[in-house]
Amino acid sequence: MDAVLAPLRRWPGQQPLLFLPLAAAAWFGLYQTLMPAADALVAALPVDHDSHLGAALQFFFYDTPKVLLLLTGIVFVMGMINSYFTPERTRALLAGRAEGAANVMAASLGIVTPFCSCSAVPLFIGFVQAGVPLGVTFSFLISAPMVNEVALTLLFAMFGWNVALLYLGLGLLVAIVAGWVIGRLRMEAYLEDWVRDMPHAVVAVGEDRLSLGERLDAGFVSVREIVGRVWPYIVGGIAIGAGIHGYVPQDFMASFMGKDAWWAVPLAVVIGVPMYSSAAGIIPIVQALLAKGAALGTVLAFMMSVIALSLPEMVILRKVLKMRLIATFVGVVATGILIVGYVFNAVL
Amino acid sequence: MKEIKVLGTGCCGNCSSTIALIEQVAQSKGVAVSLKKVEDLREVMSYGIMSTPGVVIDGKVVHAGGVPSRAKIEQWLVASTA
Numbered sequence: 001m002d003a004v005l006a007p008l009r010r011w012p013g014q015q016p017l018l019f020l021p022l023a024a025a026a027w028f029g030l031y032q033t034l035m036p037a038a039d040a041l042v043a044a045l046p047v048d049h050d051s052h053l054g055a056a057l058q059f060f061f062y063d064t065p066k067v068l069l070l071l072t073g074i075v076f077v078m079g080m081i082n083s084y085f086t087p088e089r090t091r092a093l094l095a096g097r098a099e100g101a102a103n104v105m106a107a108s109l110g111i112v113t114p115f116c117s118c119s120a121v122p123l124f125i126g127f128v129q130a131g132v133p134l135g136v137t138f139s140f141l142i143s144a145p146m147v148n149e150v151a152l153t154l155l156f157a158m159f160g161w162n163v164a165l166l167y168l169g170l171g172l173l174v175a176i177v178a179g180w181v182i183g184r185l186r187m188e189a190y191l192e193d194w195v196r197d198m199p200h201a202v203v204a205v206g207e208d209r210l211s212l213g214e215r216l217d218a219g220f221v222s223v224r225e226i227v228g229r230v231w232p233y234i235v236g237g238i239a240i241g242a243g244i245h246g247y248v249p250q251d252f253m254a255s256f257m258g259k260d261a262w263w264a265v266p267l268a269v270v271i272g273v274p275m276y277s278s279a280a281g282i283i284p285i286v287q288a289l290l291a292k293g294a295a296l297g298t299v300l301a302f303m304m305s306v307i308a309l310s311l312p313e314m315v316i317l318r319k320v321l322k323m324r325l326i327a328t329f330v331g332v333v334a335t336g337i338l339i340v341g342y343v344f345n346a347v348l
Numbered sequence: 349m350k351e352i353k354v355l356g357t358g359c360c361g362n363c364s365s366t367i368a369l370i371e372q373v374a375q376s377k378g379v380a381v382s383l384k385k386v387e388d389l390r391e392v393m394s395y396g397i398m399s400t401p402g403v404v405i406d407g408k409v410v411h412a413g414g415v416p417s418r419a420k421i422e423q424w425l426v427a428s429t430a
Contacts, residue, residue, distance in 0.1 A: 087398040087413070114413065119399040121357060121389065126398035194390060221414065316357070319389055 012220075013213035020216070027073050034065045056246025063238050063284065067157045071150065071234070072227050078149040079222025082114040083215045087123055094140070095130045099183050103139040106132075107175035110143030111168075114222075120145075121316055128191065129198050135183015142333055143175035146308040150230060154283040159290075167300065174304070174336040181332050190325035233281035244288035254293030264298045265341035269334055272305030282306050297344025304337045349380045350425070355392045355402035356385070363401040365415050370403075373421045381425070 012019040038061045047054045090113045094106055115123070120141060127137040147168055156164040188196070210218075257264050286299050314326055321329070352370060356363030367383060374381045386392055386404075395404060399413030405424055 091398065114399070119413070122393060122400055123398050125393050126396075198393065217417075221417070225414070 013217050016212040016216045027069070031066075031069055034069060035062075038062050038065055052246040054246070056242040059245040059288075060238055060242040063158065063241075064235060067154060067234055067238065067284075068227070068231060070157050071153050071230075072223055074149055074153045075226045076219040076223050078112075079219035079226075080215045081112055082222065083210055083218040085109065085113045087113055087115075087119070087126065090140070091127055091130050091132060094127065094132045094136055097132075097136070099133050099135055099180065102133065102136045103176045103179045103183070106136045106139040106179065107143040107147075107172045110140045110175065111147050111149075111172075113140075113144060115144035115148070120313065121320055124317070124320055125195055125198065128195065133183055134188055134191075135179045135181070137179075138182045138329065139175050139179025142178055142308060143172060145313075146175065146304060147171035150226065150280055151283065151303075151307060154234075154280065158283060158287040163296075167304075170300070170340045171304065171308075174308075174333065174340060178329075178332045178336045182328060185328060187325050187328060190322040190328075192320050192322060195320050230280035234284065237281040237284035241284035241288035244285065245291060248288075248292050251293040257289060257294035257298050259295040259297075259345045261298075264295070265301050265338055265345065268298050268302035268341065269305045269338055272302045273309045273330065273334060274311045275306045295345050297341040297346075300344055301337050301341030304340065305334065308337070309333055349382055351382050351384070351406055353384045353386050353404040355395060355397060355404060356400040357387060357389060357392065362415050366401045366403065369415065369418065370421055373418060374425060377422065377425055379425045 012023075042058050042061050045054075045057060047057065090109045093109065094102055097105070124137060124141060127140065128134065152164050152168060155167050257268070282303055286303050290296065290299050309330055314330070317326055317329075354363055354367050354370070356366070363385065367385060370381070370383060374383075392400070392402070395402060395409050397409060397412040401411075401415070402409060402413075403411040403416060403424075410424055411420065
């Protein structure tokens with residue numbers, strides 16, 4: 001079996017220019033057939049479509065295949081793009097740059113540099129060691145987990161491109177401004193002593209000339225790692241969202257997550273900060289809340305605070321930052337998110 | 349015998365998967381290795397890597413970030429016996 005499959009598995013990496021258009025065509029074909037298939041499936045179900053169960057099932061069967069397919073495609077492409085932006089190269093790009101423009105650059109690079117929260121601390125130290133200013137490092141550290149392809153894909157799939165773009169823009173803005181503020185506060189003294197005492201690293205980026213085939217392989221690895229990890233959360237999130245869609249009465253959320261409740265945004269942030277969930281699990285639930293009358297700004301603020309700030313991350317960061325700097329970091333980012341929530345509710 | 353260190357802060361499963369995979373490949377290739385997991389942050393950082401897991405063979409960093417592929421591990425081990 002393996003002898004038959006092995007050449008097949010190697011084929012895409014050897015003929016990337018042939019594989020890419022074929023894969024794209026197959027993907028679009030699948031996407032086109034999946035929606036009618038889900039349609040037919042829901043129609044064939046022996047439940048009343050206007051019933052609670054009917055509404056819940058409809059939501060589940062439409063959104064699960066759509067989200068998973070979109071995610072696979074986008075994660076694959078991002079995996080290839082990521083292979084151009086190693087953390088080492090990002091660091092070299094940022095080292096020695098003046099604050100301001102560098103904050104913008106750091107936040108933007110946070111989108112395309114592969115990032116896992118486990119690597120947050122090594123990255124942090126690596127940046128500081130190479131002379132990247134503290135505030136710029138924070139801009140990167142805020143944007144990298146918050147503005148990621150999984151969150152953006154889910155937002156696009158469930159709310160459309162305008163909300164996805166809005167999230168992208170606001171996420172970047174929070175990362176840029178919060179990083180800049182932290183930089184202005186001059187908190188270098190609140191790094192743990194051993195971090196400050198580390199020898200200054202010489203930044204040299206080795207030329208890594210990967211072939212297109214190797215970048216393709218990087219795409220496959222991303223799909224295996226990211227989609228393989230988040231799909232249960234997505235299915236779980238959509239299932240909960242489906243339950244909310246079917247069973248929670250219309251406008252139920254409007255009373256306490258609506259625009260008129262001024263305290264809703266801060267409450268959403270306070271609940272969201274210690275919570276830890278990937279974007280994958282939270283977005284389908286958020287979509288359902290929105291459908292029941294919650295205000296977009298409140299919901300976005302909740303989502304951002306869940307994704308950007310989390311208790312486990314603080315525990316890891318505590319190894320390199322003193323309490324005061326962690327508190328400042330949480331305070332500044334939470335304030336930024338709060339403002340985003342209010343502005344949204346006021347504008348929309 | 350090659351001395352292999354896997355660097356990681358032990359938060360996601362990637363570091364353990366890396367160790368398991370290296371063990372597996374070494375066994376199937378019949379290469380003797382001594383595997384060590386390095387979790388102390390200072391020691392991890394002393395190798396100058398920025399993403400974990402990192403792999404160090406006889407004091408040289410050969411990999412950083414993500415679980416290495418089986419083919420890559422085979423390459424390291426074969427090069428070490430030659």
